[in-house]
Amino acid sequence: MAALAAPTFSRADVPVALPPGAHPPYPIAPMQPTNGPFLAAIPPVAAHDGNAPAAANALHLPGPDPAPPPPPPVPAVDGPIVLDDDDDDDDGGVDLTAASSDNDDNPAPADPVCASNDSLDGHILRPPPKPEQLDARANFDWEEATTCAICMCEWSDHGPHRIVSLACGHLFGRSCIVRWLTPQVRGERKKCPKCNTIANRNDVRPLFPVAIVGVETEKLDELRTELNKERIAREELERRNNQLQMHLHMARAECIKLEKRLADLDREEKRKKSRIAHDPPSAAPTWKTLDTLQIPIPGKYRLVSPTCDPDLLLMTHQSDHDDHSLLLYSVGANIPVVLPHAHTKLVRAIVVPPTGATSLAATASMDATACLVQLRSQTIIARFALGAPGWSAAFHSSDPNYLFFGRANNTVRMFDVRWPAAPLRDLVDPLGPRGGQFLHSVVHVGSSLITASMRSVVEWRHLDGPAAAPVCAEVVVPPDVPATAQCFAVERCHGRAGLFALAFRGGNMPAKYVVANVPAAGGEASSAAAATDPAASLVVFPSPVMASNSPATLMTRFGMWAHGDHGAYLAAPNEAHRIIDLFDVDGAVSKWDSCLDPKCAAPLLDTKPILLPDRVVLAGVNEQGQLHLFESSAE
Incomplete structure (x- = not known):
């Protein structure tokens, strides 16, 4: 027999992926190759009854075989089918692949539509979220999720107010919770501000999320720096203004002093001229x-x-x-x-x-x-x-x-x-x-x-x-x-x-x-x-x-x-x-x-x-x- 070229399949085909030694529960329809001959896998028979062909598991060339029975239908879901690329069930989607594999006593059969590793780029078909779930997302309090419960200010992913957690799982800004957990007197036991769980500063754990919902604080820090500079400049101007007012007042006082001094010298000259030799001493002030x-x-x-x-x-x-x-x-x-x-x-x-x-x-x-x-x-x-x-x-x-x-x-x-x-x-x-x-x-x-x-x-x-x-x-x-x-x-x-x-x-x-x-x-x-x-x-x-x-x-x-x-x-x-x-x-x-x-x-x-x-x-x-x-x- 002449050697057969390896068949290739198009992206639109959905091959069946079975683990080693597993048998499909139904005959598999032959797949159409895009070039060259093809091979069809005939499922093995559970037991030979005497009329079965001796080479039941042999490979056969394609021929006019009868049409295989249709595959079982996909379970119906309400609404359009949506894709869910994660493997949790927190949004209420329905996983159509199979029942949980954790149940070893009753393994569920694999779904031919979704069991392939190549089908739909690995996405899992899930139904859309229910209306009450959409309402919960719409009513989500983003301010509470991005602010520290102690200072009510936004936390960030770096700096002294970065996001940290306690052993109980509650989140705070690091500078706030460290100050909160610092005892004021010896032997004082501090608690979590939210759940009253006993905690101390050793329970503070920094978080390193891939991405968090946070507020960009760099611009806020820049504004605060500018505000501080403006305040210092204003205080310097006020001090300089007081100095200039003092200089002006000193100059005016100097002029008044010189005028008084001139008048005093005039009076002193007149007094000396009119003083006689035996004037009585001046009276006590x-x-x-x-x-x-x-x-x-x-x-x-x-x-x-x-x-x-x-x-x-x-x-x-x-x-x-x-x-x-x-x-x-x-x-x-x-x-x-x-x-x-x-x-x-x-x-x-x-x-x-x-x-x-x-x-x-x-x-x-x-x-x-x-x-x-x-x-x-x-x-x-x-x-x-x-x-x-x-x-x-x-x-x-x-x-x-x-x-x-x-x-x-x-x-x-x-x-x-x-x-x-x-x-x-x-x-x-x-x-x-x-x-x-x-x-x-x-x-x-x-x-x-x-x-x-x-x-x-x-x-x-x-x-x-x-x-x-x-x-x-x-x-x-x-x-x-x-x-x-x-x-x-x-x-x-x-x-x-x-x-x-x-x-x-x-x-x-x-x-x-x-x-x-x-x-x-x-x-x-x-x-x-x-x-x-x-x-x-x-x-x-x-x-x-x-x-x-x-x-x-x-x-x-x-x-x-x-x-x-x-x-x-x-x-x-x-x-x-x-x-x-x-x-x-x-x-x-x-x-x-x-x-x-x-x-x-x-x-x-x-x-x-x-x-x-x-x-x-x-x-x-x-x-x-x-x-x-x-x-x-x-x-």
């Missing part, structure tokens, strides 16, 4: 309340200092978020301007040059840094590394290029503001701390630097040049001050060189104030001290000790000034009565003079004088930001 202002920026305030502009005050500010900055406040215009990023911890000191000719100010902070601030431009022009927490600061009395900072380790660091990178020298007491660990006060008066801790007061001399050898001596206070008293503040006298005052406290003892003086170089007192002991202190105490009527418990600051013919005065906060004590400290008759009642809810923490040509304005501030102003006038 009287005081009146000028104003009480509430600083509009919330926070805590502690220190206040006058500036070169009599209308501007410099204060320390601590915000509710524990940000420490400086606040430049215009009294006339009620405009506060915050100088940000000054320090990260509490500011302990703010000072201005004694001459008042420059618009500089210096600060010292517990963050071990100090700043030099240009008030006119409202900028920080230099920073100094203190090496230890800063407690106090002082300018040189005659040269504002030199700065002194008292530190927490009982030493003083000296800088030249023209070279802030490195200190000129560190002043270390050769006798040790002398009972105190931090220098809460440093003042430069005359040619001496006075430093004070809670237990000792020390005088330093010969500091004018880097090559000079400094000399230090302990200041011996008058015997009227108890030996157990603590020195808690030292302030120089505004308007009179060489004069300063010390404040003491101790237990229930009323606060005591001592006026001291450093004689000019070559003076009588200076020569007498140098003759006995060149290393002795030159400080003298020309006035008796003055006492308040209540003890001091806070580290309050006082102010001292001398103005014209009215002598020198000292103003100190009285904590118990929440008033200001005024002392006349001129000469040997130093005494309590009067008091000023600001009628404030909290005690004042700092008082400082503002010296004007014709009067003195006294400013006091408390922690709540209430600024109390008093004005002096001659009777």
Whole structure:
């Protein structure tokens, strides 16, 4: 027999695919080849009955065989037949291939229409979904399916709010569920927000879906970034606007000050011409309340200092978020301007040059840094590394290029503001701390630097040049001050060189104030001290000790000034009565003079004088930001 070519079948044919050894339940109609001869498979007979041909399973060439019986009909379904390319039954489709193959006892016969691996590209015929299923899809809540049940915001497939699941199967945004499952107290058991199943952060499992229904968050993130940039730009513009308003007000105030100064000079010239040799001394000034202002920026305030502009005050500010900055406040215009990023911890000191000719100010902070601030431009022009927490600061009395900072380790660091990178020298007491660990006060008066801790007061001399050898001596206070008293503040006298005052406290003892003086170089007192002991202190105490009527418990600051013919005065906060004590400290008759009642809810923490040509304005501030102003006038 000649060899037969292998037959090929067209795509339209539906061949029967049977497993090895299986027999179709009915005869198979021969398939029509597209080219060449063909072969027909004759189903085997279950048993030979004697009349059956011996070669029943042999291959036969095509011939006029009788027509095979028709195949059994396909089960009828309602509606048009649709295709379902998955192998689950969640949409209600009917699988026409066969019954479940899991039932091994009753295997269903294969359907010749759908049993082929090549038929309809592997799709399975299913009926259309029922109407109630279509309604369920139409009513599906897509918002609930794409949002986190905790924050009600869309989750995404990446980032901190990516979709995750718990062991119970419920889905959330990762940042929300992690925060939800974080216990607030030890031993607290957290639960799933939806089903109350006990869960913890170890149950959070990230999902890696091939595709999820989500909301694109990239554009939203871009919009949020743009919004944040706009907010920062707006805040910068507002700050710049406040600065420009402050500059305008300062310029106007400068013009008014010059006009007043010109008028004062005219009156002074007329007064000198009409004064006779034996005029009686000027009457003591009287005081009146000028104003009480509430600083509009919330926070805590502690220190206040006058500036070169009599209308501007410099204060320390601590915000509710524990940000420490400086606040430049215009009294006339009620405009506060915050100088940000000054320090990260509490500011302990703010000072201005004694001459008042420059618009500089210096600060010292517990963050071990100090700043030099240009008030006119409202900028920080230099920073100094203190090496230890800063407690106090002082300018040189005659040269504002030199700065002194008292530190927490009982030493003083000296800088030249023209070279802030490195200190000129560190002043270390050769006798040790002398009972105190931090220098809460440093003042430069005359040619001496006075430093004070809670237990000792020390005088330093010969500091004018880097090559000079400094000399230090302990200041011996008058015997009227108890030996157990603590020195808690030292302030120089505004308007009179060489004069300063010390404040003491101790237990229930009323606060005591001592006026001291450093004689000019070559003076009588200076020569007498140098003759006995060149290393002795030159400080003298020309006035008796003055006492308040209540003890001091806070580290309050006082102010001292001398103005014209009215002598020198000292103003100190009285904590118990929440008033200001005024002392006349001129000469040997130093005494309590009067008091000023600001009628404030909290005690004042700092008082400082503002010296004007014709009067003195006294400013006091408390922690709540209430600024109390008093004005002096001659009777």
